[in-house]
Amino acid sequence: GAGVSQSPSNKVTEKGKDVELRCDPISGHTALYWYRQSLGQGLEFLIYFQGNSAPDKSGLPSDRFSAERTGGSVSTLTIQRTQQEDSAVYLCASSDSRGYTQYFGPGTRLTVL
Amino acid sequence: GQQLNQSPQSMFIQEGEDVSMNCTSSSIFNTWLWYKQDPGEGPVLLIALYKAGELTSNGRLTAQFGITRKDSFLNISASIPSDVGIYFCAGHPTGANNLFFGTGTRLTVIP
Numbered sequence: 197g198a199g200v201s202q203s204p205s206n207k208v209t210e211k212g213k214d215v216e217l218r219c220d221p222i223s224g225h226t227a228l229y230w231y232r233q234s235l236g237q238g239l240e241f242l243i244y245f246q247g248n249s250a251p252d253k254s255g256l257p258s259d260r261f262s263a264e265r266t267g268g269s270v271s272t273l274t275i276q277r278t279q280q281e282d283s284a285v286y287l288c289a290s291s292d293s294r295g296y297t298q299y300f301g302p303g304t305r306l307t308v309l
Numbered sequence: 310g311q312q313l314n315q316s317p318q319s320m321f322i323q324e325g326e327d328v329s330m331n332c333t334s335s336s337i338f339n340t341w342l343w344y345k346q347d348p349g350e351g352p353v354l355l356i357a358l359y360k361a362g363e364l365t366s367n368g369r370l371t372a373q374f375g376i377t378r379k380d381s382f383l384n385i386s387a388s389i390p391s392d393v394g395i396y397f398c399a400g401h402p403t404g405a406n407n408l409f410f411g412t413g414t415r416l417t418v419i420p
Contacts, residue, residue, distance in 0.1 A: 200351070229407060238313075238397060238410035239352070252406050287351050289408075296340050296359065296401070298408060300351035 198222070200301035202288050208307045209278055217273045217304045221290030228271050229289045229298060230263055239287060245271065247293070278308045315398050315411030322388055323419050330414040331382040332398030341374050341381035341400045342408065352397055356383070388418050 201220045209215050221228050230242040241255040245265045256262070260278075265271040275282055285305050289298040315332045322328055332341070340359055344352035356367050358374035358381060365372055371384045381400070385392055398411040 227406075231407075231410075238412045239399075239408070241407035241409070244406045246406070255407065289351075297342065297354060297357050299354060300344075302349070302351045305349075 200288055200290050200299055202301040202304050206305045210309050212277055214276045215278055217286050219271045219288030222299055225290035226293045227291045228265055230273050231287045233285045233287055280308050283308045313409050313411040315414055317414060319415040321417045326388055328385040328388055332411045333380045336402050337378045338400035338402050343372050343383045344397045346395045390418050390420055393418050
């Protein structure tokens, strides 16, 4: 079946603008995660959704970052008033309810000029 | 915060050689996962380990969940050019929803 998809694949924006990144998880997966990967680095956890439970936002770096998940499926990560340090690859992953094994999308490469 | 030490940071090997990389954590993990990431792609799951002492193979790849639950290794046998990429260990410490990732091992295979 289809894997995790993300859009856009690349986004270039100017400092101060808002951006929205989209993630479509694997059908039937109840858990959805957002991670950030800076150049040459490992992955940094941002936020986690599980079913209808309140999201775990403990990894969000500032209040400029927010995410929502509509209907238990598609998720949008929003970054307001983007800064140059926000430039990174933003990766989405999904898993079944146990959450042990996460499957990743191809990522969105964000460049803030 | 959670510390995952992955080594080596990079490796240059001849095609056909075996490769070994490992990860250690500062606390007990409930799962260990190994991912491979190619340029411009998301990480792809290679092997998942769920029990201490578990040894699992996937083709030329073999990984083990350390008995102390604080370490894991990945071996690649008879390397080929398409093994090139960055390998990440990852795992769930007790009580965590998200995965914690190592800093990666960049593998270069020389034909």
